[in-house]
Amino acid sequence: MAQVLHENTQRIIEVSSSDLPLHCPMPNMVAWDSHPRVFLPIEVKGEALCPYCGTMYVLKGGAMGHGH
Known part of the structure; x- marks a missing residue:
């Protein structure tokens, strides 16, 4: 059975x-x-995962280093 995905739920968004x-x-x-x-x-x-809607955000290029 296919899962129906609703807006702002169970999706992955790539951000920069x-x-x-x-x-x-x-x-x-x-x-x-x-x-x-x-x-x-x-x-x-x-x-990062949104605790409200379950949207997973993925950062283009991965984690950022600390500039210490």
Whole structure:
């Protein structure tokens, strides 16, 4: 049986460094007001999961190094 995917659920979105700081929902989403805005720490692991809608964000190029 095929799983029906609804907007802002169970999807993967690739983002770039120009999208940082990352928050969900993003302004260009159709349902941009579907849940409270939450900032996601994607820089360390290169990916982040929204706790509200389950959207997985993946950073192009992977995790960013620390510039210490």
